[in-house]
Amino acid sequence: MPGFRTVLAVTGAALLVRRAVRRRMGHAPLWPMPALDTPISGRPRGRAQLLTVAGRTVVADGVVRLRLEPRAGAELPPWEPGAHLDLVLPSGAVRQYSLCGDPADRSAYTVATRLIEDGRGGSREVHEQLAEGTGIEVRGPRNRFPLVSSHAYVFVAGGIGITPILPMLRAAQAAGAEWRLVYAGRTRASMPFLDEVERIGGAGRVTVLAEDETGRPDPAALFDGIPPAAAVYCCGPEGLMDAVAAALPTGSTLHLERFTPAAATEGNAPFELELRRSRTTVTVAADETALTAVRRELPDIAYSCAQGFCGTCQQRVVAGEVEHRDELLTDEERRDSMLICVSRARGGKLTLDL
Structure with a gap:
């Protein structure tokens, strides 16, 4: 998905x-x-693993189903209905797709995606670059x-x-x-x-x-x-x-x-974001994200989806209270980390281990 x-x-x-x-x-x-x-919906994200596209089928107009298999003889981690995988696409972008196969089948994961013509390119990569025999890095499964x-x-x-x-x-x-x-x-x-x-x-x-x-x-x-x-x-x-x-x-x-996070722009307040290891503080304006503000100081900071789904921009919180707006982190992870692409301070200041 x-x-x-x-x-x-x-x-x-x-x-x-x-x-x-x-x-x-x-x-x-x-x-x-x-x-x-x-x-258990709060299960930590699984380790990255390399799977192979073992099957590719068109299941509806603009929709392909992929069967992803591990190396011969390997058994995949279990999953439950509602779980999804993170796929690391050839460009390096990370996208999430729901598992739609049989949880009892530990020999493969099955996902399906629709081509979004005016999307951000992830679905087009799946449709055009993930042919049978292609290797793909996946993370998960994870269930929220x-x-x-x-x-x-x-x-x-x-x-x-x-x-x-x-x-x-x-x-x-x-x-x-x-x-x-x-x-x-x-x-x-x-x-x-x-x-x-x-x-x-x-x-x-x-x-x-x-x-x-x-x-x-x-x-x-x-x-x-x-x-x-x-x-x-x-x-x-x-x-x-x-x-x-x-x-x-x-x-x-x-x-x-x-499919996408709910809009969350009205009522935002600016806040200060201390980057502890960088020994600097940036101001996050009401109409921008913490990620945007951090990248002014640290332009090489890792991120991908910019929507609170993939976890690439997850950072450790040293001090302050977070208003979590992501759709990924577990309650345990939220105790000391945040996704800076969407989440904000629930007060005037946050301190990150950056």
Whole structure:
């Protein structure tokens, strides 16, 4: 999936959505599902490893699926539905893609990505340079979109947003949970894994909404007749996720994964950023990032996505309180580090080990 890692970002307009969702959260599942143990979402990033593109398949208009395998006989680290990989692309850019294969298959990882014509180039590298036999460095797996245990689920996917949802469908089906999927896209031809999700769900579980056939979905109708206290999982375009959040029934919990971080520019305050080892202090203006300010003094500082997804710009915090706006770091990592491309000071000053 295109780079993204968020469960309701806490900044800007998304703060109101998160507060609304929190008011609906906190319930315990009606009964546990042993086959869906609650995953550990705070697992540290895995070591980098070199895999090979062992298979490349076009699975929808503009969407390719890659099967990534280790050296012969090696077994890959385990993962759970909702996890993603960091791919270090030939240019050195780092992008995140959801694992959409079978967690039981330790012989390969499977990811899929849509070509974004007006994007920042990551998807084009995948489509044009990652041919079969190509080596690719990966990091992970890592999961900040874990599938919680619940008696019932509603999954809502928009286009390539089906990638993290697909393993969740298999897990819910295997556990005998009640579930339904609403899968929306521009056309059926543009919707990857459509045949597979229909096979998994059978009659009655899967609703396909192709915009050229049915028009845009009515968010309120997505939740007609759902069981009380269902877990709702949504991944797709920003507008779809905002609509799902607004229509969420009382008592249901909402879990979102975004393609891009929520905008967080309104209300920013300037702050001072001390670079301890460099023995200098820079001012971060309200309309710029800490990364931009640091690069005025340290132009060779490493960064990649500049959106809080890849972790390349992670720096150790020596002093001060951070307002974390990334979609990557675990709670443990946030105790003493930050991603300077998006996060800011929760006060007047931060000190970094730079």
